[in-house]
Amino acid sequence: MPRNPVVLTLFALPATLIFLLFFLGPFIYFVVMSFWSVSLFRLSRDFTLVNYLDVYREYGYSVAFTFAIALLIAVIATLLAFGFAYLIRFRAGRLGPTLLFVTLITMFGGYLVKIYAWRTILGTTGILNTGLIELGIIDEPVSWLLYNPGAVVATLTHFLLPFAVLPLYGSLRGISDAQLAAARDLGARPLRMLIDIVLPQCQPGILVAFMLTFFIAAGDYVTPRLVGGTATAMAGNFVENQFITALNAPQSSALAVAILAVSAGTVLLLRAVMRRTLAVR
Amino acid sequence: MKRIHRPRLDGLVRTRSLAATPFPRRRLLQGAGALGAAAMLGGGSAQAATSLKLMCWEGYDVFLEGGDFLAKNDMSLDKTYIGAPEEIVAKLRISPREVDLGCPYFIEVPFMAAEGLLQPLDLDKLPNFKNLFPAIVDAARSNMTYEDKWYSAPFTWASIPLMYNANEVKEPLESWMDMLKPEFKGKSAIPADPTSVFATWGRVVTGNQSPNRMTLAELDETVKFLIDMKKNHLRTIAASYGELADLFARKEILVCEGAEWVAPLAGEDVDIKWSFPKEGTMSYIEGWSMGSHTSNPDAVYAIIDNALSVDGQLAGAEYNLLPITNAEALPKLSEANRSLYPYDDIASFFTTKVRIEEMYLLEADGINASWDDYIKGWETVMKA
Numbered sequence: 001m002p003r004n005p006v007v008l009t010l011f012a013l014p015a016t017l018i019f020l021l022f023f024l025g026p027f028i029y030f031v032v033m034s035f036w037s038v039s040l041f042r043l044s045r046d047f048t049l050v051n052y053l054d055v056y057r058e059y060g061y062s063v064a065f066t067f068a069i070a071l072l073i074a075v076i077a078t079l080l081a082f083g084f085a086y087l088i089r090f091r092a093g094r095l096g097p098t099l100l101f102v103t104l105i106t107m108f109g110g111y112l113v114k115i116y117a118w119r120t121i122l123g124t125t126g127i128l129n130t131g132l133i134e135l136g137i138i139d140e141p142v143s144w145l146l147y148n149p150g151a152v153v154a155t156l157t158h159f160l161l162p163f164a165v166l167p168l169y170g171s172l173r174g175i176s177d178a179q180l181a182a183a184r185d186l187g188a189r190p191l192r193m194l195i196d197i198v199l200p201q202c203q204p205g206i207l208v209a210f211m212l213t214f215f216i217a218a219g220d221y222v223t224p225r226l227v228g229g230t231a232t233a234m235a236g237n238f239v240e241n242q243f244i245t246a247l248n249a250p251q252s253s254a255l256a257v258a259i260l261a262v263s264a265g266t267v268l269l270l271r272a273v274m275r276r277t278l279a280v281r
Numbered sequence: 282m283k284r285i286h287r288p289r290l291d292g293l294v295r296t297r298s299l300a301a302t303p304f305p306r307r308r309l310l311q312g313a314g315a316l317g318a319a320a321m322l323g324g325g326s327a328q329a330a331t332s333l334k335l336m337c338w339e340g341y342d343v344f345l346e347g348g349d350f351l352a353k354n355d356m357s358l359d360k361t362y363i364g365a366p367e368e369i370v371a372k373l374r375i376s377p378r379e380v381d382l383g384c385p386y387f388i389e390v391p392f393m394a395a396e397g398l399l400q401p402l403d404l405d406k407l408p409n410f411k412n413l414f415p416a417i418v419d420a421a422r423s424n425m426t427y428e429d430k431w432y433s434a435p436f437t438w439a440s441i442p443l444m445y446n447a448n449e450v451k452e453p454l455e456s457w458m459d460m461l462k463p464e465f466k467g468k469s470a471i472p473a474d475p476t477s478v479f480a481t482w483g484r485v486v487t488g489n490q491s492p493n494r495m496t497l498a499e500l501d502e503t504v505k506f507l508i509d510m511k512k513n514h515l516r517t518i519a520a521s522y523g524e525l526a527d528l529f530a531r532k533e534i535l536v537c538e539g540a541e542w543v544a545p546l547a548g549e550d551v552d553i554k555w556s557f558p559k560e561g562t563m564s565y566i567e568g569w570s571m572g573s574h575t576s577n578p579d580a581v582y583a584i585i586d587n588a589l590s591v592d593g594q595l596a597g598a599e600y601n602l603l604p605i606t607n608a609e610a611l612p613k614l615s616e617a618n619r620s621l622y623p624y625d626d627i628a629s630f631f632t633t634k635v636r637i638e639e640m641y642l643l644e645a646d647g648i649n650a651s652w653d654d655y656i657k658g659w660e661t662v663m664k665a
Contacts, residue, residue, distance in 0.1 A: 040644070058657075062664060124533050147516060225473065225520040226524070229517045230512065230516075230517055233664060238664075241659070241663070244364045244368075245475065246653065247367040247370075248656075
């Protein structure tokens with residue numbers, strides 16, 4: 001690894017430029033735009049807080065609903081992913097790399113493919129209904145499996161699981177087998193080892209897994225449209241509606257900034273809680 | 282333009298975003314094959330002599346390119362596919378030189394012409410214009426002309442009929458209210474297309490025959506009706522018109538507010554029929570318009586005329602499952618396409634079966650609903 005500051009700067013330059021040009025720059029632009037207004041499809045570069053007032057007045061419930069759904073998805077995905085990553089790291093033995101490979105493979109399936117797969121599973125003529133009928137458990141298809149918030153949670157959890165598994169597995173790999181062996185030799189039970197050794201050292205992985213799943217779920221608008229039915233409009237749907245249908249970029253920017261702020265606040269809170277409760281002992 | 286159309290990509294909008302163009306797997310494979318072949322051959326061809334900047338719904342470009350027009354004329358298109366026609370308005374406002382031609386929603390054309398965003402069309406430079414069905418020209422006139430000049434050239438159209446699965450629904454449906462019958466509870470859907478939803482149900486609920494010009498009270502009444510329908514009757518609000526076809530195919534719904542081309546997309550296992558209910562339904566006409574600052578009007582005229590030609594019409598209509606506007610293309614049109622649209626009696630179709638809407642008010646006046654009010658109304662429905 002080069003230690004020359006000039007070389008280090010050169011190494012960091014491409015990524016920094018990409019970050020500045022394609023993330024920070026547009027983000028700042030949207031923040032600025034969120035204080036503008038639109039009239040007759042024309043941007044007015046005045047300063048107004050009305051877009052943020054509307055976020056509170058018109059979209060408060062949607063933001064809260066989105067937050068709740070995203071939180072549920074992130075918690076479920078992170079827990080499931082932790083279990084799976086733990087299995088790969090500590091229990092699967094030589095099968096571990098294969099399971100990890102399978103996890104990666106599922107990421108090639110694509111977003112829409114998974115949504116449509118869940119529609120095939122949960123639909124009126126779907127696999128689940130057909131199977132239940134074949135087993136004699138139900139007489140006719142049940143319709144409540146699809147087009148509700150539960151279908152959104154199932155679909156997004158499935159889609160986001162690999163995103164959570166990978167950082168968690170990375171963190172678990174950093175845990176020394178010697179530490180675990182020593183704890184075991186000293187009589188620590190598995191739960192104690194998990195709490196005192198594994199979780200504290202997994203903090204970054206848990207946080208990243210939660211962030212990835214939470215942010216993606218909070219910003220999604222396609223899944224609720226395709227499997228959410230009539231009562232699952234998330235904040236992203238209104239961002240899209242304002243951007244595309246109303247061509248009101250300032251309003252949609254304000255809504256997007258509000259979602260981002262709520263999401264960032266949630267993650268910071270989680271981080272503080274984890275630091276307090278999962279401190280390395 | 283009802284955003285209806287386009288079957289391929291979903292998007293909301295009052296227009297066709299929803300639609301998403303039909304995109305058969307065969308076509309996907311053809312595209313992939315062509316892409317692969319191009320890559321193997323080293324890609325890139327020599328730059329065309331003329332390049333035009335186009336903004337339109339995905340799939341509409343096929344009308345322009347039909348008959349191998351681009352290659353024959355050493356021309357290329359720099360395409361931007363839209364998610365809503367208002368993107369064309371915005372682009373023409375911000376960067377007028379970046380749009381040589383596009384397909385604005387036809388009810389917005391007079392507004393765009395008045396704002397100086399479009400150029401009037403010289404019909405002498407569009408020889409195929411004279412071959413258009415007179416009924417379509419008549420139907421398009423109120424929206425595509427401004428101060429007696431044409432600003433858009435109609436190349437296709439469609440409407441929003443009441444569609445049903447005839448395998449299950451034995452009696453023809455004649456009223457939009459039939460969709461609310463108890464037997465269709467949890468078996469019906471509407472598209473996430475506020476334009477067509479308000480045009481359809483605003484007329485039903487309020488009796489206002491100009492549903493794009495409802496009063497605030499009428500809009501409020503319609504919104505309440507839609508909320509009740511959403512909560513207590515609909516299976517879902519389809520993300521697109523293409524999605525409606527999928528819902529039919531998967532037996533999730535029996536009836537919906539749809540578009541003619543939804544029927545073939547649903548597949549052969551379901552017999553989709555449709556009616557034009559007695560309360561009336563909307564139709565829309567798509568046209569090509571020239572940007573106010575195009576640098577090459579002659580090329581724009583040439584390619585628009587090609588979209589109106591027999592070759593352009595056949596290519597675009599068959600690809601998109603949409604109807605033609607040029608009467609001379611009719612003899613060569615496939616039976617599949619002919620079966621979808623009333624070519625035999627197109628004149629009475631536009632005067633008795635469907636209605637052409639007008640532009641929304643863009644600015645509030647305290648009594649009548651503006652476009653912003655419609656958008657808010659739609660969001661109220663979504664949030665409920």
